Amino acid sequence: MEFSIKSGSPEKQRTGCLVIGVYEGRKLSPAARDVDNACRSALSDVLRRGDLEGKVGTTLLLHNVSPLPADRVLLVGLGKERDFNESAYRAALNAAMKAIRSTGTIEACICLTDLPVKKRDTSWKIEQAAIAVMDGAYRFDRMKSKAPEAKRVLRKVMLHVGKRNEIGEGEAAANRATAIAEGVALAKDLGNLPPNVCTPTFLGEQAAQLGKEHGLKVEVLEQKEIEKLGMGSFLAVAKGSKQPPRFIVMEYRGGKGDEPPVALVGKGITFDTGGISIKPSAEMDEMKFDMCGAASVFGTMKAVALMKLPMNVVGVVPATENMPGGNAVKPGDIVTTMSGQTVEILNTDAEGRLILCDALTYVERYKPQAVIDIATLTGAMVIALGHVATGVFSNTDSLANEVLRAGDVAWDRAWHLPMWDDYQEQLKSNFADFPNIGSRAGGSITAACFLSRFTKAYPWAHLDIAGTAWKSGAEKGATGRPVPLLVHFLERRAHA
Numbered sequence: 320m321e322f323s324i325k326s327g328s329p330e331k332q333r334t335g336c337l338v339i340g341v342y343e344g345r346k347l348s349p350a351a352r353d354v355d356n357a358c359r360s361a362l363s364d365v366l367r368r369g370d371l372e373g374k375v376g377t378t379l380l381l382h383n384v385s386p387l388p389a390d391r392v393l394l395v396g397l398g399k400e401r402d403f404n405e406s407a408y409r410a411a412l413n414a415a416m417k418a419i420r421s422t423g424t425i426e427a428c429i430c431l432t433d434l435p436v437k438k439r440d441t442s443w444k445i446e447q448a449a450i451a452v453m454d455g456a457y458r459f460d461r462m463k464s465k466a467p468e469a470k471r472v473l474r475k476v477m478l479h480v481g482k483r484n485e486i487g488e489g490e491a492a493a494n495r496a497t498a499i500a501e502g503v504a505l506a507k508d509l510g511n512l513p514p515n516v517c518t519p520t521f522l523g524e525q526a527a528q529l530g531k532e533h534g535l536k537v538e539v540l541e542q543k544e545i546e547k548l549g550m551g552s553f554l555a556v557a558k559g560s561k562q563p564p565r566f567i568v569m570e571y572r573g574g575k576g577d578e579p580p581v582a583l584v585g586k587g588i589t590f591d592t593g594g595i596s597i598k599p600s601a602e603m604d605e606m607k608f609d610m611c612g613a614a615s616v617f618g619t620m621k622a623v624a625l626m627k628l629p630m631n632v633v634g635v636v637p638a639t640e641n642m643p644g645g646n647a648v649k650p651g652d653i654v655t656t657m658s659g660q661t662v663e664i665l666n667t668d669a670e671g672r673l674i675l676c677d678a679l680t681y682v683e684r685y686k687p688q689a690v691i692d693i694a695t696l697t698g699a700m701v702i703a704l705g706h707v708a709t710g711v712f713s714n715t716d717s718l719a720n721e722v723l724r725a726g727d728v729a730w731d732r733a734w735h736l737p738m739w740d741d742y743q744e745q746l747k748s749n750f751a752d753f754p755n756i757g758s759r760a761g762g763s764i765t766a767a768c769f770l771s772r773f774t775k776a777y778p779w780a781h782l783d784i785a786g787t788a789w790k791s792g793a794e795k796g797a798t799g800r801p802v803p804l805l806v807h808f809l810e811r812r813a814h815a
Protein backbone atom coordinates (compact mmCIF):
# COMPACT_ATOMS: atom_id res chain seq x y z
CA MET A 320 0.00 0.00 0.00
CA GLU A 321 1.25 3.44 -0.87
CA PHE A 322 0.37 6.11 1.67
CA SER A 323 0.71 9.86 1.37
CA ILE A 324 -0.11 12.50 3.95
CA LYS A 325 -1.66 15.75 2.84
CA SER A 326 -3.23 18.85 4.30
CA GLY A 327 -5.40 21.25 2.37
CA SER A 328 -8.64 21.24 0.45
CA PRO A 329 -10.41 17.86 0.43
CA GLU A 330 -12.92 19.10 -2.15
CA LYS A 331 -10.10 19.50 -4.69
CA GLN A 332 -8.88 15.91 -4.40
CA ARG A 333 -8.82 14.02 -7.67
CA THR A 334 -9.33 10.48 -6.35
CA GLY A 335 -11.40 7.32 -6.83
CA CYS A 336 -13.09 7.75 -3.47
CA LEU A 337 -13.20 10.72 -1.14
CA VAL A 338 -14.03 9.59 2.41
CA ILE A 339 -15.59 12.09 4.80
CA GLY A 340 -17.29 11.86 8.18
CA VAL A 341 -20.77 12.71 9.45
CA TYR A 342 -21.55 12.84 13.18
CA GLU A 343 -24.86 11.66 14.55
CA GLY A 344 -27.59 14.22 14.02
CA ARG A 345 -26.37 14.58 10.40
CA LYS A 346 -23.62 16.95 11.46
CA LEU A 347 -20.84 17.31 8.89
CA SER A 348 -17.20 17.14 9.96
CA PRO A 349 -15.10 20.19 8.98
CA ALA A 350 -13.70 18.42 5.89
CA ALA A 351 -17.19 17.29 4.93
CA ARG A 352 -18.39 20.88 5.28
CA ASP A 353 -15.71 22.07 2.82
CA VAL A 354 -16.81 19.39 0.37
CA ASP A 355 -20.48 20.26 0.88
CA ASN A 356 -19.80 23.93 0.14
CA ALA A 357 -17.98 23.00 -3.05
CA CYS A 358 -20.90 20.95 -4.34
CA ARG A 359 -23.66 23.42 -3.54
CA SER A 360 -24.94 21.51 -0.45
CA ALA A 361 -25.43 18.24 -2.33
CA LEU A 362 -24.33 16.36 0.80
CA SER A 363 -26.61 18.21 3.22
CA ASP A 364 -29.45 17.56 0.77
CA VAL A 365 -28.81 13.81 0.84
CA LEU A 366 -28.59 13.84 4.64
CA ARG A 367 -31.81 15.84 4.94
CA ARG A 368 -33.61 13.11 3.00
CA GLY A 369 -32.58 10.75 5.82
CA ASP A 370 -30.25 8.37 3.96
CA LEU A 371 -27.59 8.54 6.67
CA GLU A 372 -28.16 9.39 10.33
CA GLY A 373 -24.48 9.36 11.28
CA LYS A 374 -24.52 6.26 13.48
CA VAL A 375 -21.01 4.91 13.86
CA GLY A 376 -20.14 2.21 11.35
CA THR A 377 -22.77 3.20 8.76
CA THR A 378 -21.77 4.38 5.28
CA LEU A 379 -23.33 5.90 2.17
CA LEU A 380 -21.62 5.87 -1.20
CA LEU A 381 -22.39 8.69 -3.68
CA HIS A 382 -21.34 8.81 -7.31
CA ASN A 383 -20.69 11.77 -9.60
CA VAL A 384 -21.13 14.54 -7.09
CA SER A 385 -20.54 17.53 -9.32
CA PRO A 386 -18.45 19.51 -9.65
CA LEU A 387 -16.07 17.52 -7.44
CA PRO A 388 -13.10 15.93 -9.23
CA ALA A 389 -13.50 12.77 -7.06
CA ASP A 390 -15.26 9.80 -8.72
CA ARG A 391 -17.10 8.88 -5.53
CA VAL A 392 -17.82 10.39 -2.16
CA LEU A 393 -18.15 8.02 0.78
CA LEU A 394 -20.00 9.39 3.78
CA VAL A 395 -19.09 7.59 7.01
CA GLY A 396 -21.12 7.77 10.22
CA LEU A 397 -19.03 8.79 13.26
CA GLY A 398 -21.59 8.50 16.05
CA LYS A 399 -22.12 11.26 18.61
CA GLU A 400 -19.49 13.98 18.34
CA ARG A 401 -18.87 14.17 22.08
CA ASP A 402 -18.44 10.34 22.25
CA PHE A 403 -15.96 10.19 19.38
CA ASN A 404 -13.27 8.07 21.00
CA GLU A 405 -10.69 5.51 19.85
CA SER A 406 -13.25 2.73 19.38
CA ALA A 407 -15.55 4.93 17.30
CA TYR A 408 -12.59 6.11 15.23
CA ARG A 409 -11.49 2.54 14.45
CA ALA A 410 -15.10 1.48 13.77
CA ALA A 411 -15.49 4.35 11.28
CA LEU A 412 -12.22 3.42 9.54
CA ASN A 413 -13.17 -0.25 9.34
CA ALA A 414 -16.59 0.59 7.93
CA ALA A 415 -14.98 2.91 5.39
CA MET A 416 -12.61 0.16 4.28
CA LYS A 417 -15.46 -2.30 3.85
CA ALA A 418 -17.29 0.16 1.62
CA ILE A 419 -14.15 1.09 -0.32
CA ARG A 420 -13.45 -2.59 -0.95
CA SER A 421 -16.88 -3.07 -2.49
CA THR A 422 -15.96 -0.51 -5.16
CA GLY A 423 -13.24 -1.10 -7.73
CA THR A 424 -11.27 1.96 -6.79
CA ILE A 425 -7.50 1.78 -6.67
CA GLU A 426 -7.14 5.14 -4.94
CA ALA A 427 -8.83 6.73 -1.96
CA CYS A 428 -8.48 9.90 0.04
CA ILE A 429 -9.47 9.47 3.65
CA CYS A 430 -10.49 12.61 5.50
CA LEU A 431 -11.11 10.99 8.89
CA THR A 432 -7.54 11.32 10.15
CA ASP A 433 -8.11 15.05 10.63
CA LEU A 434 -10.91 14.51 13.17
CA PRO A 435 -10.13 15.18 16.82
CA VAL A 436 -9.99 11.97 18.89
CA LYS A 437 -9.81 12.47 22.63
CA LYS A 438 -6.27 12.06 24.07
CA ARG A 439 -4.77 11.05 20.71
CA ASP A 440 -2.36 12.92 18.45
CA THR A 441 -1.84 12.94 14.70
CA SER A 442 0.77 10.23 14.88
CA TRP A 443 -1.65 7.86 16.63
CA LYS A 444 -4.49 8.66 14.24
CA ILE A 445 -2.39 8.12 11.12
CA GLU A 446 -0.93 4.87 12.44
CA GLN A 447 -4.37 3.53 13.25
CA ALA A 448 -5.75 4.58 9.88
CA ALA A 449 -2.90 3.01 7.92
CA ILE A 450 -3.22 -0.23 9.89
CA ALA A 451 -7.00 -0.24 9.38
CA VAL A 452 -6.51 0.28 5.64
CA MET A 453 -4.03 -2.57 5.29
CA ASP A 454 -6.11 -4.78 7.58
CA GLY A 455 -9.21 -4.04 5.53
CA ALA A 456 -7.42 -4.72 2.25
CA TYR A 457 -6.07 -8.07 3.51
CA ARG A 458 -7.19 -11.13 1.56
CA PHE A 459 -6.53 -14.81 2.14
CA ASP A 460 -7.39 -16.60 -1.08
CA ARG A 461 -4.33 -18.68 -1.79
CA MET A 462 -6.22 -21.91 -1.02
CA LYS A 463 -9.05 -21.18 -3.50
CA SER A 464 -8.82 -23.22 -6.69
CA LYS A 465 -9.52 -20.26 -8.96
CA ALA A 466 -7.77 -16.94 -8.70
CA PRO A 467 -10.28 -14.43 -7.36
CA GLU A 468 -11.88 -12.24 -10.03
CA ALA A 469 -9.27 -9.84 -11.22
CA LYS A 470 -10.95 -7.03 -9.38
CA ARG A 471 -8.93 -3.89 -9.10
CA VAL A 472 -7.54 -3.48 -5.62
CA LEU A 473 -6.84 -0.44 -3.52
CA ARG A 474 -3.22 0.65 -3.97
CA LYS A 475 -2.88 4.30 -3.08
CA VAL A 476 -4.31 5.99 -0.04
CA MET A 477 -4.06 9.62 0.92
CA LEU A 478 -4.59 10.43 4.57
CA HIS A 479 -5.73 13.94 5.34
CA VAL A 480 -4.36 16.02 8.22
CA GLY A 481 -5.61 19.36 9.45
CA LYS A 482 -2.35 21.32 9.33
CA ARG A 483 0.74 21.42 7.14
CA ASN A 484 3.08 20.96 10.10
CA GLU A 485 1.53 17.57 10.88
CA ILE A 486 2.75 16.02 7.62
CA GLY A 487 6.18 15.00 8.94
CA GLU A 488 4.90 13.10 11.96
CA GLY A 489 2.12 11.67 9.78
CA GLU A 490 4.64 10.23 7.34
CA ALA A 491 6.68 8.68 10.15
CA ALA A 492 3.52 7.14 11.58
CA ALA A 493 2.48 5.73 8.19
CA ASN A 494 5.90 4.11 7.80
CA ARG A 495 5.70 2.54 11.25
CA ALA A 496 2.16 1.37 10.51
CA THR A 497 3.26 -0.24 7.25
CA ALA A 498 5.88 -2.32 9.07
CA ILE A 499 3.38 -3.31 11.75
CA ALA A 500 0.73 -4.18 9.17
CA GLU A 501 3.19 -6.34 7.23
CA GLY A 502 3.90 -8.22 10.44
CA VAL A 503 0.17 -8.53 11.09
CA ALA A 504 -0.41 -9.86 7.57
CA LEU A 505 2.28 -12.51 7.99
CA ALA A 506 0.77 -13.57 11.33
CA LYS A 507 -2.67 -13.76 9.71
CA ASP A 508 -1.41 -15.78 6.75
CA LEU A 509 0.27 -18.36 9.00
CA GLY A 510 -2.80 -18.52 11.24
CA ASN A 511 -5.22 -18.91 8.35
CA LEU A 512 -3.31 -21.66 6.56
CA PRO A 513 -4.88 -25.08 7.04
CA PRO A 514 -3.22 -27.46 9.49
CA ASN A 515 -2.28 -29.94 6.77
CA VAL A 516 -0.15 -27.21 5.16
CA CYS A 517 0.99 -25.27 8.21
CA THR A 518 2.83 -28.09 9.98
CA PRO A 519 5.84 -27.77 12.31
CA THR A 520 8.08 -28.53 9.33
CA PHE A 521 6.40 -25.77 7.32
CA LEU A 522 6.89 -23.28 10.17
CA GLY A 523 10.57 -24.19 10.24
CA GLU A 524 10.82 -23.48 6.51
CA GLN A 525 8.99 -20.18 6.95
CA ALA A 526 11.49 -19.18 9.64
CA ALA A 527 14.40 -19.98 7.35
CA GLN A 528 12.83 -17.89 4.61
CA LEU A 529 12.13 -14.99 6.97
CA GLY A 530 15.76 -15.18 8.04
CA LYS A 531 16.99 -15.04 4.47
CA GLU A 532 14.78 -12.11 3.54
CA HIS A 533 15.50 -10.02 6.62
CA GLY A 534 18.96 -11.04 7.75
CA LEU A 535 17.91 -12.99 10.84
CA LYS A 536 20.02 -15.81 12.17
CA VAL A 537 17.71 -18.82 12.15
CA GLU A 538 18.17 -22.27 13.65
CA VAL A 539 15.57 -25.03 13.28
CA LEU A 540 16.19 -27.91 15.68
CA GLU A 541 14.83 -31.39 14.88
CA GLN A 542 13.81 -34.32 17.09
CA LYS A 543 17.37 -35.54 17.86
CA GLU A 544 18.64 -32.11 18.88
CA ILE A 545 15.52 -31.44 20.93
CA GLU A 546 16.12 -34.73 22.75
CA LYS A 547 19.71 -33.70 23.45
CA LEU A 548 18.45 -30.50 25.06
CA GLY A 549 16.34 -32.62 27.43
CA MET A 550 12.98 -31.12 26.49
CA GLY A 551 11.01 -34.04 27.90
CA SER A 552 7.81 -32.05 28.25
CA PHE A 553 7.77 -30.63 24.71
CA LEU A 554 8.60 -34.07 23.29
CA ALA A 555 5.83 -35.72 25.31
CA VAL A 556 3.27 -33.57 23.47
CA ALA A 557 4.92 -34.31 20.12
CA LYS A 558 4.87 -38.09 20.65
CA GLY A 559 1.31 -38.64 19.45
CA SER A 560 1.89 -37.05 16.07
CA LYS A 561 3.26 -38.39 12.80
CA GLN A 562 4.46 -34.87 11.99
CA PRO A 563 7.92 -34.36 13.48
CA PRO A 564 8.33 -31.44 15.92
CA ARG A 565 10.52 -28.43 15.33
CA PHE A 566 12.18 -26.03 17.75
CA ILE A 567 12.68 -22.73 15.96
CA VAL A 568 15.09 -19.99 17.04
CA MET A 569 15.27 -16.64 15.21
CA GLU A 570 17.74 -13.93 16.20
CA TYR A 571 17.49 -10.30 15.16
CA ARG A 572 20.62 -8.33 15.99
CA GLY A 573 20.02 -4.61 15.65
CA GLY A 574 21.65 -3.67 18.95
CA LYS A 575 25.15 -3.86 20.35
CA GLY A 576 26.68 -7.34 20.47
CA ASP A 577 26.66 -7.64 24.24
CA GLU A 578 23.25 -6.08 24.81
CA PRO A 579 20.82 -8.57 26.39
CA PRO A 580 17.93 -9.34 24.04
CA VAL A 581 14.21 -9.40 24.59
CA ALA A 582 13.04 -12.96 24.03
CA LEU A 583 9.64 -13.73 22.50
CA VAL A 584 8.32 -17.27 22.92
CA GLY A 585 5.30 -18.31 20.85
CA LYS A 586 3.06 -21.36 21.29
CA GLY A 587 3.26 -23.30 18.03
CA ILE A 588 0.63 -26.05 18.26
CA THR A 589 -0.20 -26.39 14.56
CA PHE A 590 -3.32 -28.39 15.48
CA ASP A 591 -4.77 -29.11 18.91
CA THR A 592 -7.08 -32.14 19.03
CA GLY A 593 -6.64 -32.26 22.79
CA GLY A 594 -4.70 -35.52 22.45
CA ILE A 595 -6.04 -38.45 24.49
CA SER A 596 -8.10 -35.92 26.51
CA ILE A 597 -9.74 -35.31 23.16
CA LYS A 598 -11.81 -32.21 22.41
CA PRO A 599 -15.45 -32.29 21.29
CA SER A 600 -15.75 -32.11 17.50
CA ALA A 601 -17.79 -28.89 17.22
CA GLU A 602 -15.58 -26.11 15.81
CA MET A 603 -12.49 -28.23 16.25
CA ASP A 604 -11.23 -26.82 12.93
CA GLU A 605 -10.51 -23.60 14.85
CA MET A 606 -7.73 -25.38 16.69
CA LYS A 607 -5.57 -24.74 13.63
CA PHE A 608 -5.24 -21.28 15.21
CA ASP A 609 -3.40 -22.79 18.15
CA MET A 610 -0.13 -21.63 16.58
CA CYS A 611 -1.15 -17.95 16.56
CA GLY A 612 1.30 -17.20 19.38
CA ALA A 613 4.06 -18.53 17.13
CA ALA A 614 2.62 -16.57 14.19
CA SER A 615 2.77 -13.37 16.23
CA VAL A 616 6.44 -14.01 16.93
CA PHE A 617 7.10 -14.42 13.19
CA GLY A 618 5.12 -11.26 12.43
CA THR A 619 6.87 -9.24 15.13
CA MET A 620 10.33 -10.37 13.99
CA LYS A 621 9.44 -9.24 10.48
CA ALA A 622 8.17 -5.83 11.63
CA VAL A 623 11.20 -5.27 13.86
CA ALA A 624 13.52 -6.09 10.96
CA LEU A 625 11.62 -3.76 8.61
CA MET A 626 11.83 -0.97 11.21
CA LYS A 627 15.52 -1.74 11.83
CA LEU A 628 15.00 -1.29 15.58
CA PRO A 629 18.31 -0.69 17.38
CA MET A 630 18.03 -3.65 19.76
CA ASN A 631 18.44 -7.42 19.98
CA VAL A 632 15.40 -9.70 19.81
CA VAL A 633 15.23 -13.49 19.93
CA GLY A 634 12.11 -15.30 18.74
CA VAL A 635 11.60 -18.88 19.89
CA VAL A 636 8.87 -21.25 18.74
CA PRO A 637 8.30 -24.83 19.91
CA ALA A 638 6.15 -26.32 17.13
CA THR A 639 4.21 -29.58 17.17
CA GLU A 640 0.75 -31.02 16.69
CA ASN A 641 -1.22 -32.32 19.68
CA MET A 642 -2.68 -35.63 18.48
CA PRO A 643 -4.11 -38.81 19.99
CA GLY A 644 -2.57 -42.09 18.86
CA GLY A 645 -0.95 -45.29 20.02
CA ASN A 646 2.19 -43.48 21.06
CA ALA A 647 0.51 -40.39 22.48
CA VAL A 648 1.18 -39.11 25.97
CA LYS A 649 -1.49 -40.29 28.44
CA PRO A 650 -3.20 -38.74 31.45
CA GLY A 651 -1.12 -39.89 34.40
CA ASP A 652 2.19 -39.87 32.52
CA ILE A 653 4.99 -38.07 34.32
CA VAL A 654 7.61 -36.21 32.29
CA THR A 655 10.88 -34.48 33.15
CA THR A 656 11.08 -30.96 31.81
CA MET A 657 14.29 -29.35 30.58
CA SER A 658 14.45 -27.51 33.93
CA GLY A 659 14.64 -30.85 35.73
CA GLN A 660 11.24 -30.37 37.39
CA THR A 661 8.80 -33.27 36.90
CA VAL A 662 5.20 -32.79 35.74
CA GLU A 663 2.24 -35.15 36.07
CA ILE A 664 0.16 -34.73 32.93
CA LEU A 665 -3.42 -34.95 34.17
CA ASN A 666 -4.95 -33.59 30.99
CA THR A 667 -3.26 -33.88 27.60
CA ASP A 668 -5.32 -30.94 26.33
CA ALA A 669 -3.33 -28.62 28.58
CA GLU A 670 -0.46 -29.05 26.13
CA GLY A 671 0.47 -25.41 25.46
CA ARG A 672 2.11 -24.98 28.84
CA LEU A 673 3.96 -28.27 28.32
CA ILE A 674 5.72 -27.06 25.20
CA LEU A 675 6.21 -23.49 26.47
CA CYS A 676 7.87 -24.52 29.74
CA ASP A 677 10.83 -26.06 27.94
CA ALA A 678 11.15 -23.09 25.59
CA LEU A 679 11.10 -20.77 28.61
CA THR A 680 13.97 -22.75 30.14
CA TYR A 681 15.82 -22.70 26.82
CA VAL A 682 15.83 -18.87 26.59
CA GLU A 683 17.70 -18.58 29.92
CA ARG A 684 20.91 -19.00 27.91
CA TYR A 685 20.41 -15.54 26.39
CA LYS A 686 20.33 -13.82 29.81
CA PRO A 687 17.41 -11.84 28.37
CA GLN A 688 16.43 -8.39 29.66
CA ALA A 689 12.80 -9.61 29.46
CA VAL A 690 10.87 -12.60 28.14
CA ILE A 691 7.35 -12.46 26.75
CA ASP A 692 5.48 -15.59 25.83
CA ILE A 693 2.43 -15.42 23.60
CA ALA A 694 -0.06 -18.28 23.58
CA THR A 695 -3.63 -19.28 22.77
CA LEU A 696 -3.41 -20.97 26.14
CA THR A 697 -6.82 -21.29 27.76
CA GLY A 698 -10.51 -21.34 26.84
CA ALA A 699 -11.06 -19.69 30.22
CA MET A 700 -9.37 -16.55 28.87
CA VAL A 701 -12.14 -16.18 26.29
CA ILE A 702 -14.72 -16.46 29.08
CA ALA A 703 -12.92 -13.86 31.20
CA LEU A 704 -12.05 -11.11 28.69
CA GLY A 705 -13.96 -12.07 25.55
CA HIS A 706 -12.44 -11.05 22.24
CA VAL A 707 -11.41 -7.53 23.22
CA ALA A 708 -8.41 -7.69 25.53
CA THR A 709 -5.43 -10.01 25.74
CA GLY A 710 -4.74 -11.34 29.25
CA VAL A 711 -1.40 -10.33 30.79
CA PHE A 712 0.34 -12.17 33.64
CA SER A 713 3.77 -11.29 34.92
CA ASN A 714 6.31 -11.91 37.65
CA THR A 715 7.31 -8.21 37.44
CA ASP A 716 4.65 -5.52 37.82
CA SER A 717 6.66 -2.86 35.99
CA LEU A 718 6.92 -5.18 32.96
CA ALA A 719 3.18 -5.87 33.05
CA ASN A 720 2.58 -2.11 33.04
CA GLU A 721 4.93 -1.67 30.10
CA VAL A 722 2.97 -4.29 28.18
CA LEU A 723 -0.35 -2.64 29.03
CA ARG A 724 0.95 0.74 27.90
CA ALA A 725 2.20 -0.72 24.63
CA GLY A 726 -1.22 -2.29 24.10
CA ASP A 727 -2.90 1.05 24.70
CA VAL A 728 -0.77 3.04 22.25
CA ALA A 729 -1.05 0.26 19.68
CA TRP A 730 -4.79 0.06 20.38
CA ASP A 731 -4.24 -3.68 20.70
CA ARG A 732 -5.37 -3.73 24.26
CA ALA A 733 -4.43 -5.99 27.14
CA TRP A 734 -5.54 -6.44 30.75
CA HIS A 735 -3.50 -7.42 33.80
CA LEU A 736 -4.66 -10.44 35.82
CA PRO A 737 -3.34 -11.57 39.20
CA MET A 738 -0.92 -14.43 39.77
CA TRP A 739 -0.92 -14.45 43.55
CA ASP A 740 0.54 -17.31 45.60
CA ASP A 741 -3.00 -18.27 46.62
CA TYR A 742 -3.53 -19.53 43.07
CA GLN A 743 -0.27 -21.49 43.05
CA GLU A 744 -1.77 -23.82 45.67
CA GLN A 745 -3.97 -25.47 43.05
CA LEU A 746 -0.90 -27.02 41.43
CA LYS A 747 -0.24 -30.00 43.70
CA SER A 748 0.56 -33.57 42.64
CA ASN A 749 0.81 -36.72 44.77
CA PHE A 750 3.32 -38.22 42.36
CA ALA A 751 5.38 -35.56 40.57
CA ASP A 752 6.64 -32.06 41.46
CA PHE A 753 3.36 -30.63 40.19
CA PRO A 754 0.54 -31.40 37.72
CA ASN A 755 -0.12 -29.59 34.44
CA ILE A 756 -3.60 -28.41 35.49
CA GLY A 757 -5.41 -27.02 38.52
CA SER A 758 -9.17 -27.04 38.98
CA ARG A 759 -11.53 -25.34 36.53
CA ALA A 760 -11.68 -22.21 38.69
CA GLY A 761 -9.32 -19.50 37.48
CA GLY A 762 -8.05 -21.73 34.66
CA SER A 763 -6.12 -18.98 32.88
CA ILE A 764 -4.40 -17.97 36.09
CA THR A 765 -3.31 -21.48 37.08
CA ALA A 766 -1.96 -21.95 33.55
CA ALA A 767 0.14 -18.80 34.08
CA CYS A 768 1.16 -20.10 37.54
CA PHE A 769 2.42 -23.29 35.88
CA LEU A 770 4.59 -21.25 33.50
CA SER A 771 5.87 -19.06 36.35
CA ARG A 772 7.71 -22.09 37.72
CA PHE A 773 10.00 -21.96 34.70
CA THR A 774 10.64 -18.21 34.55
CA LYS A 775 12.43 -17.41 37.80
CA ALA A 776 15.62 -16.32 36.04
CA TYR A 777 14.31 -13.18 34.30
CA PRO A 778 11.48 -10.62 34.17
CA TRP A 779 8.68 -12.38 32.33
CA ALA A 780 5.21 -11.64 30.99
CA HIS A 781 2.72 -14.11 29.60
CA LEU A 782 0.09 -13.04 27.06
CA ASP A 783 -2.95 -15.32 26.78
CA ILE A 784 -4.36 -14.50 23.33
CA ALA A 785 -7.01 -17.26 23.18
CA GLY A 786 -9.74 -14.62 22.79
CA THR A 787 -7.93 -12.09 20.61
CA ALA A 788 -5.88 -14.07 18.07
CA TRP A 789 -8.78 -15.04 15.85
CA LYS A 790 -12.43 -14.45 15.06
CA SER A 791 -15.13 -17.10 14.75
CA GLY A 792 -18.33 -16.93 12.73
CA ALA A 793 -18.82 -15.22 9.39
CA GLU A 794 -15.49 -13.41 9.64
CA LYS A 795 -13.60 -16.49 10.77
CA GLY A 796 -9.88 -15.88 10.55
CA ALA A 797 -6.70 -14.86 12.30
CA THR A 798 -6.45 -11.25 13.52
CA GLY A 799 -2.68 -10.84 13.66
CA ARG A 800 -2.91 -9.74 17.29
CA PRO A 801 -0.87 -9.04 19.34
CA VAL A 802 1.77 -8.03 16.75
CA PRO A 803 0.95 -4.29 17.14
CA LEU A 804 1.30 -4.50 20.93
CA LEU A 805 4.60 -6.38 20.70
CA VAL A 806 6.10 -4.01 18.14
CA HIS A 807 5.24 -1.00 20.28
CA PHE A 808 6.65 -2.72 23.36
CA LEU A 809 9.92 -3.39 21.55
CA GLU A 810 10.09 0.06 20.01
CA ARG A 811 9.80 1.67 23.44
CA ARG A 812 12.47 -0.66 24.82
CA ALA A 813 14.75 0.10 21.87
CA HIS A 814 14.56 3.83 22.51
CA ALA A 815 14.61 3.64 26.31
Ligand code: BES
Pocket residue numbers: 591593609666668669670671695696697698699701756762785786
Ligand atom coordinates in the same frame (compact mmCIF):
# COMPACT_ATOMS: atom_id res chain seq x y z
N1 BES B 1 -5.61 -24.30 22.73
C1 BES B 1 -6.41 -24.55 23.88
C2 BES B 1 -7.01 -23.27 24.45
C3 BES B 1 -8.23 -22.74 23.75
C4 BES B 1 -9.44 -23.40 23.87
C5 BES B 1 -8.17 -21.57 23.06
C6 BES B 1 -10.56 -22.88 23.26
C7 BES B 1 -9.29 -21.05 22.45
C8 BES B 1 -10.49 -21.71 22.55
C9 BES B 1 -5.58 -25.20 24.98
O1 BES B 1 -4.58 -26.02 24.55
C10 BES B 1 -6.52 -26.00 25.80
O2 BES B 1 -7.06 -26.92 25.30
N2 BES B 1 -6.69 -25.61 27.05
C11 BES B 1 -7.59 -26.28 27.93
C12 BES B 1 -6.93 -26.39 29.29
C13 BES B 1 -7.67 -27.27 30.24
C14 BES B 1 -7.59 -28.71 29.81
C15 BES B 1 -7.07 -27.10 31.62
C16 BES B 1 -8.87 -25.45 28.01
O3 BES B 1 -8.80 -24.24 28.05
O4 BES B 1 -9.94 -26.06 28.01
Ligand code: MN
Pocket residue numbers: 591593641667668669670671
Ligand atom coordinates in the same frame (compact mmCIF):
# COMPACT_ATOMS: atom_id res chain seq x y z
MN1 MN C 1 -5.26 -28.01 24.27
Ligand code: ZN
Pocket residue numbers: 588591609668670671695696
Ligand atom coordinates in the same frame (compact mmCIF):
# COMPACT_ATOMS: atom_id res chain seq x y z
ZN1 ZN D 1 -3.83 -25.72 22.72
